[in-house]
Amino acid sequence: MTKEEIIEAIEEMSVLELSELVEELEDKFGVSAAAPVAAAGAAGGDGGGDGEEEAQSEFDVHLESVGDKKVKVIKAVREITGMGLKDAKSAVDEGGAIQEGMSEKDAEEMKEKLEEAGATVELR
Template identity: 40%
Template sequence: MSTVEQIIEQLKTLTLIESSELVKQIEETFGVDASAPVGGAVMMGAGPESASQEVVEEKTTFDVQVRDIASDKRVAVLKVIRKLTSLGLAEAKEFTVSLPKALKEGVSKEEAEEAKKELEAAGATVEII
């Protein structure tokens, strides 16, 4: 059980009087006013102590960007681009002329890495963003 879940479970056991005392102590400790609306929510822990506790959200979707293609590898890269997408030959050629450009957007990490591996093996310079 996470710390937050443990705190919530403990809060559920408080009486009304204990809850009122808790609010008063939170107001004093963090210098906030629970009765004052702050964007519709009470901001707790907005002090310098909480800055180090920011939650970093893990990225779940990625873009595969083709940066460059070696001139002698264009045909091989075109084949891979057509395999990875539903582009026709003309669209794939047009894609390779306007680099850098995203080939796949909003894909999983595994799919992005697989596409990068195939494109680099064919001769393209690829970046996962």
């Protein structure tokens, strides 16, 4: 398989499939990217309860509620994440994490845009 074929295959993946691929590559080659660091930070905060949330450097953007402007929220998710219409609609319908492992600044910007569209959002 050539580099171009690999890139084409990656371009056709959904965000969820791409996230799973990154995790598998990290496990296989013993490297780490931002998302696993965020997961480790969240796990440490839940178990210890030491109040070390100030040290958190990676944030997940969770869609808690769509509100009455679902179409606007779907459009905002598409614009922010680059998802296709089907993936964005599915993400909005399912709720939960829209984007993971983000910097605080980027997560706050995403939260603002989603709230402007009518959604209720939480950073974790």
